[in-house]
Amino acid sequence: MAARIERHVTPNPESGWDIGKPGAGRRSGHADTQAEAIKRAREIVGNAGGGEVVIHNRQGQIRGSDTVAPGNDPNPPRDKR
Numbered sequence: 001m002a003a004r005i006e007r008h009v010t011p012n013p014e015s016g017w018d019i020g021k022p023g024a025g026r027r028s029g030h031a032d033t034q035a036e037a038i039k040r041a042r043e044i045v046g047n048a049g050g051g052e053v054v055i056h057n058r059q060g061q062i063r064g065s066d067t068v069a070p071g072n073d074p075n076p077p078r079d080k081r
Contacts, residue, residue, distance in 0.1 A: 005051030007041040009034065011058050019044065042068050 007028055012018045017037035019029040028044055031037035034055075041053045050070040057063040 005045055005048045006054060007044055007051075008054045008056060009037045009041050010056045010060060038066070042066065 006022065008020050008022065010018050010020060012030065016030055016032045017034050018027045019031070019037050019041045020027045029037070029040050031040055038053060038055060045051045045053055045068040050068050053066045053068060054062055055064045055066070
């Protein structure tokens with residue numbers, strides 16, 4: 001089974017936001033704002049074939065996640081019929 005593709009957007013203690021792969025020794029990217037970091041993380045995950053972007057708050061706690069296609073979304077949108 002292939003490893004799960006994911007990137008975490010976490011606060012950098014010095015400034016801005018980091019994008020990182022769990023267990024990696026260095027970060028995948030850095031941005032001044034959380035919105036920029038989330039956008040870049042989505043690009044990275046999308047280029048890798050899809051997966052999960054995990055978003056942390058300023059305290060480092062997970063506040064949400066976003067599945068990037070063709071990833072397996074654990075919360076798919078409901079049919080509004």
